[in-house]
Amino acid sequence: MRSIRLSFGDTAVINDLDLDAGPGEIICLLGPSGCGKTTTLRVLAGLERPDSGSVEIDGQVVCDQTVEVAPESRHIGYLFQDYALFPHLTVAQNVGFGIEGQANAAHEVRALLDRVQMGRFAQAMPHTLSGGQQQRVALARALARKPKLLLLDEPFSGLDTALKIQLRESTHSLLKEIGTSAVIVTHDAEEAMFMADRIALMRDGRIVQLGTPAELYNQPVDEFTARFLGEVIELPGQSNGTLTATVAGDFSSNKPQPTGSVSVLVRPEDLELTSEDGPYVIGHRHFIGSHTLVDLLGQDANLPDIQLSVPTAQANRLQWGQRVCPKSRRHQPLLIIK
Numbered sequence: 064m065r066s067i068r069l070s071f072g073d074t075a076v077i078n079d080l081d082l083d084a085g086p087g088e089i090i091c092l093l094g095p096s097g098c099g100k101t102t103t104l105r106v107l108a109g110l111e112r113p114d115s116g117s118v119e120i121d122g123q124v125v126c127d128q129t130v131e132v133a134p135e136s137r138h139i140g141y142l143f144q145d146y147a148l149f150p151h152l153t154v155a156q157n158v159g160f161g162i163e164g165q166a167n168a169a170h171e172v173r174a175l176l177d178r179v180q181m182g183r184f185a186q187a188m189p190h191t192l193s194g195g196q197q198q199r200v201a202l203a204r205a206l207a208r209k210p211k212l213l214l215l216d217e218p219f220s221g222l223d224t225a226l227k228i229q230l231r232e233s234t235h236s237l238l239k240e241i242g243t244s245a246v247i248v249t250h251d252a253e254e255a256m257f258m259a260d261r262i263a264l265m266r267d268g269r270i271v272q273l274g275t276p277a278e279l280y281n282q283p284v285d286e287f288t289a290r291f292l293g294e295v296i297e298l299p300g301q302s303n304g305t306l307t308a309t310v311a312g313d314f315s316s317n318k319p320q321p322t323g324s325v326s327v328l329v330r331p332e333d334l335e336l337t338s339e340d341g342p343y344v345i346g347h348r349h350f351i352g353s354h355t356l357v358d359l360l361g362q363d364a365n366l367p368d369i370q371l372s373v374p375t376a377q378a379n380r381l382q383w384g385q386r387v388c389p390k391s392r393r394h395q396p397l398l399i400i401k
């Protein structure tokens with residue numbers, strides 16, 4: 064899609080949005096509630112007409128100022144957030160809906176249901192299925208017409224954590240096996256990192272950053288991206304423009320930096336705890352298995368408390384009130400901000 068703009072009344076919901084998905088590529092639209100993810104998906108599907116811009120699917124313009132191809136003629140599959148299965152049709156009829164007349168339709172339906180491990184439920188009615196089973200049927204139905212592009216809106220929301228993890232894995236494998244390009248909407252950064260080849264992080268109807276999960280996680284363009292993708296620790300620092308000194312060590316960056324008093328953002332896993340006499344003391348420890356979360360209480364007014372995940376064996380050797388110092392494993396910061 065190119066230069067897409069869309070307003071509802073006076074409110075601009077999509078602002079000049081460009082997005083491409085390569086063959087077989089999985090793109091995740093990630094962002095907070097209301098940033099325009101679902102609307103972007105609906106524009107791709109033809110369920111919403113943009114005020115300007117164009118949409119092309121597999122080399123064919125399906126929407127611009129003069130063209131408007133109907134949703135059913137766009138060769139897309141759409142997996143709705145609530146799955147939207149037809150309640151009065153069986154599982155097999157749901158999957159076969161729209162391909163009934165085609166040669167081999169029954170065989171295709173059976174093969175798809177087997178692929179999503181729902182073969183033995185072919186004659187079941189949707190209301191008798193669990194949420195996870197309904198999701199798999201809806202996925203099979205979305206794939207039945209062999210779409211050029213598959214659109215999935217929050218495909219794992221409303222499922223419990225264990226099932227979500229299992230379905231993410233199986234959906235990812237299936238999409239990669241079939242090789243369909245897909246755009247997935249989610250507000251869950253971990254889910255986006257798991258599923259996506261590239262993530263488009265959105266805010267206020269714009270893409271803030273587009274890149275691989277590792278690029279967004281390790282080289283965020285701004286504080287919003289850094290915090291949205293994972294936990295961040297903020298260390299106060301003094302910068303001369305090239306080198307920034309903090310309690311956890313010196314940071315240098317090849318990008319221009321602000322000078323004077325700054326904040327250095329780092330990922331918690333880039334800090335290690337040393338028993339060196341430092342400006343923090345040990346506070347509460349929260350055992351969570353192989354690691355323990357340790358509260359470090361800043362002993363200086365401008366040093367906020369932080370929490371680090373420390374191997375439990377090391378954490379058990381720490382004493383309440385002991386002075387310690389975190390050290391950075393890397394000299395490259397995530398970001399330096401004023």
Ligand SMILES: Nc1ncnc2c1ncn2[C@@H]1O[C@H](COP(=O)(O)OP(=O)(O)OP(=O)(O)O)[C@@H](O)[C@H]1O
Pocket residue numbers: 071076094095096097098099100101102103250
């Ligand atoms: N048909 C509509 N009429 C008016 N406003 C709408 C309409 N559809 C969406 N909006 C508004 O557009 C904005 C973006 O909505 P959208 O559903 O695309 O966001 P989202 O990022 O998918 O959010 P969520 O994760 O909560 O679903 C929101 O402020 C929403 O209230």
